[in-house]
Amino acid sequence: MDFSSLVLMERDKVTKHLIRELGSYEVVEGAQYVTKFFYDGELINLYFDTNRDVEEWEFTAIYDLFNEDEFEKKGLYIEAYDDEFNPTWIVKFDFDDDYSSMKEKINEVCNLIDNCMKNVFEEIEEKKHEYL
Numbered sequence: 001m002d003f004s005s006l007v008l009m010e011r012d013k014v015t016k017h018l019i020r021e022l023g024s025y026e027v028v029e030g031a032q033y034v035t036k037f038f039y040d041g042e043l044i045n046l047y048f049d050t051n052r053d054v055e056e057w058e059f060t061a062i063y064d065l066f067n068e069d070e071f072e073k074k075g076l077y078i079e080a081y082d083d084e085f086n087p088t089w090i091v092k093f094d095f096d097d098d099y100s101s102m103k104e105k106i107n108e109v110c111n112l113i114d115n116c117m118k119n120v121f122e123e124i125e126e127k128k129h130e131y132l
Contacts, residue, residue: 005025008024008102010038011038013040018038025102033048034048034110035084035088049089050117052086061124061128063080068080068089076112078090
């Protein structure tokens with residue numbers, strides 16, 4: 001599925017209900033991996049996964065080889081989220097009222113996700129024999 005924009009919603013911390021729209025941001029490559037995207041009153045929470053079902057061996061390999069350091073180098077908080085069927089992560093970062101700055105930050109995160117996903121899928125294929 002091709003994405004042209006992501007809509008940022010504010011989510012109530014207590015009820016978990018979406019309260020209001022904060023903005024719609026045009027995005028580039030990488031948005032296809034985004035599964036949830038909201039502001040919790042403190043930070044933006046962007047969940048992403050593999051954008052496809054993975055085999056059992058791939059599941060472990062992806063978690064082992066995914067480069068979270070690339071996110072941390074950019075000052076982003078990232079953590080694995082293991083309550084989903086496929087490998088999933090949450091990236092958290094500050095909200096900015098300035099639309100242009102926010103759009104730039106979201107696109108930076110989406111590009112990073114895209115690059116890291118492409119790299120991990122290439123890398124796991126090379127190491128498939130180690131996980132089977």
